[in-house]
Amino acid sequence: MRPRAFVLHLDLDAFFAAVEQRDKPSLRGKPVVVGGLGPRGVVSTASYEARVFGLRSAMPMHQARRLCPNAAFLAGRFGAYRTASRAVMRVLGGLSPLVEPLSLDEAYVDLEAGGQTDFSHQALIELAQAVRAQVKAATNGLTASVGVGSSKFMAKLASEQAKPDGVVVIDPGQEVDRIASLPVRAVPGVGPMTAERLQRLGVKTVADLRQALPGELRRELGPAVAKMLARLAWAEDDRPVSAERVVKSISVEDTFAQDHFDPAALEPVVARDAALIGARLRRSGHFARTITLKLKLADFASHSRSRTLLGAVDSDETIAQVALDLLRDQAHLVARGVRLLGVGLSGFTAAAQEALFEVASARSDETRVEFPATVARGRSEHYRPGDDVTHQDFGPGWVWGSGLGRVTVRFETAASGPGPIRTLPADDPKLRPNPVLPPPDEEEDEAEVEAG
DNA sequence: TCTGGGGTCCTAGGACCC
């Protein structure tokens, strides 16, 4: 039986941490953690050296520091990650016109759309190795794991099994046997909740899932998930590789260093967030009809309120006014302590219909707020650990730490080899930030997603 | 000192329409 597809999945190994080690020679071979450095931060990516200590993505940062106090804890340089990601996607674009990026560090490629004709095991292994070599060359040394299979499920499973720095090809015909003994958690769409529900049905492995009664699955998981899982358990996966993905929502959210109990303190945050997503919306050339305000409370309970307008809008002021109205609707929750506030946009259209927009503006006079020029976003420190800087006398380097009016910099670059550390006054006029700028042709606003 | 941020899709109930 001929498979209906050949899919390649590429996943850069410990991507953010690997970029840091590439550009900071003194960190090579050492535990490196990229993530939120504030009191409520979590790990985005831990280098393999840090994973030895049990560090994982999404782990609270304070726990990571406890487990591995000697790691380098860095804030992350998204300009550098985007630049590297761009180079990788260009390599994949050379394989096939059908490339589906999942995040900065991951993508599917439809190999049949790329004119590949030899799908023998050996040919696919060679292709995957060639891709890895090209990625390494194009990114100045980053390693990727590559999997090839007859569907997205198989390709992704293969690349997971290839990690780190390897290749796995799952040949057509092997699929059903290959996944039988895996835990259900290996099936895409099965997260912690679904895994637990399945466990209650006595379903632990993919083989168990095949035996489960369809009625029981439906009752426990709902019709859509039940149907999907029943098919994936037999490796039936016809999800196409899709190059163009339409953005359906834009949002921004902030977790505060301390909980807020005062609604008035949240209003400038709403206004600033409205301006942030308004700018992104206008850059995308769209208008939005639905505005959502989200609160996460001290006890982690999450609440959202949304309003759909008659017409589509794109001005910061309108977004802010509606969001502030929604905040007012939720004011009774604020006394419980607000841990996170978010503002989102959805219901996009290509054209405005401002004439139809009157619901919010009628109410808006009373809700008028002045826009603060700047509201500190997260940590407002000028120099964050890991940031690129340059000094007139000492050259380029990166921030090791800062505080008390001083900055400690390690002066080294990807090409220099490990370099010396110097502590300087934070206001040293010879010292400047030196960020890697994202590629200039980057029109759309990519999400900053964690690397695996 | 517990637990990020940016997304997608699904569900379920109510309004409204035919």
Add this chain to the structure above:
DNA sequence: TCTGGGGTCCTAGGACCC
């Protein structure tokens, strides 16, 4: 006073993914 279905839109919440 009784009793229908189906379809779409909107809202709120939840699971999942990276």
